[in-house]
Amino acid sequence: MxxxxxxxxxxxxxxxxxxxxxxxxxxxxxxxxxxxxxxxxxxxxxxxxxxxxxxxxxxxxxxxxxxxxxxxxxxxxxxxxxxxxxxxxxxxxxxxxxxxxxxxxxxxxxxxxxxxxxxxxxxxxxxxxxxxxxxxxxxxxxxxxxxxxxxxxxxxxxxxxxxxxxxxxxxxxxxxxxxxxxxxxxxxxxxxxxxxxxxxxxxxxARADWGELVGKWRRINAETFGLFKGRRHGRLKWGMRNLALPLSVIRHAPQVMRSPSIAGLPTRLRALRTLAAIRLWRMGDAYRLLFRNPS
Missing domain, CATH: 3.90.550.10 (Spore Coat Polysaccharide Biosynthesis Protein SpsA; Chain A)
Known part of the structure; x- marks a missing residue:
């Protein structure tokens, strides 16, 4: 060394x-x-x-x-x-x-x-x-x-x-x-x-609490929006992409219940609640970025 x-x-x-x-x-x-x-x-x-x-x-x-x-x-x-x-x-x-x-x-x-x-x-x-x-x-x-x-x-x-x-x-x-x-x-x-x-x-x-998790996704949303808005029809694609976030909760819920990375029903339920909450938060933040950056 x-x-x-x-x-x-x-x-x-x-x-x-x-x-x-x-x-x-x-x-x-x-x-x-x-x-x-x-x-x-x-x-x-x-x-x-x-x-x-x-x-x-x-x-x-x-x-x-x-x-x-x-x-x-x-x-x-x-x-x-x-x-x-x-x-x-x-x-x-x-x-x-x-x-x-x-x-x-x-x-x-x-x-x-x-x-x-x-x-x-x-x-x-x-x-x-x-x-x-x-x-x-x-x-x-x-x-x-x-x-x-x-x-x-x-x-x-x-x-x-x-x-x-x-x-x-x-x-x-x-x-x-x-x-x-x-x-x-x-x-x-x-x-x-x-x-x-x-x-x-x-x-x-891991992000230890809700505040840390939101901070992570606020940064990721902003960075990903930066990629989308420079593409052709990128703003439209961004809006359509984020409309699907609530449905993704249903799609990914079985993954939470089967994952070997966590154990115990209480832990899995906490993960499910967080999954639903963060996906809804991400959708709201995505549209905030879209409407606050009109061009």
Missing amino acids: SVGDQAAPAISIIVPHYQDLHRLDLCLSALMAQQGDLDFEIIVSDNMSPCGEARVLQAIAGRARLTMATEKGAGPTRNAGVAAARGAVLAFTDSDCVPDPHWLARGVAALSTYDFVGGRMVVLVADDGRMTGAEAFERVFAFNNRRYVEEEGFTVTANLFCARALFDHVGGFRTGLSEDLEWCRRATTVGYRIGYAEDAVVGHP
Whole structure:
């Protein structure tokens, strides 16, 4: 592992961060525990956290190099990390994530088969036996990265591997839209092949309550609307797409009742209530975006 060595490492791990020092510490501890004969560096790209650069450096505690990203947004923050990176291979995760000890080795190995790779995501909760409705909902529905990769052609940026040369060819992440989806679509459009690495595992904490869940979907709605409104008939398609959200509750209810990710009738009922509530909220928010952005 390389932190401040003069020789360029083979792999650069990019970790965007904003004001979450405790989880950053957990993430860096997991990255320092990576197994295998790996030559890598860790770049923490901080998006001007209010706590200040000195506090971020204190949390890093010599385990990574720090770069400061002055442009707001997750995409520009990742781009700043790439600009500081020295490796020929880039591995992306997020500061609130906990990569498995074999994550890096197995994700990089998959690049021998595919041009860029997304690994498996697992949803972490504080207590399996006492999940909130939001946690149970996320356990069932969040981060199905196999489906994203194999059916929709993109991977979440919390678990992404690619060559630096590929990234430079495709260009950086953009802001104001779903940067993971948009970046991957750009990559596949110019002919790069995406693949799924089941054994390159990253844990991501579930949203713990309704407020956190709404915050997540407010951001996703805004980013997805940004993609739709730039397309031909995109606004009409957006409106029609979101009309179907209430019906999707009925379609997905059996998935909640059968899912092996949660257990016990009370937990499943909490997940069902959250499913219905968040789908109705998303529809209302989608039309708010549509009518507040008339052109």
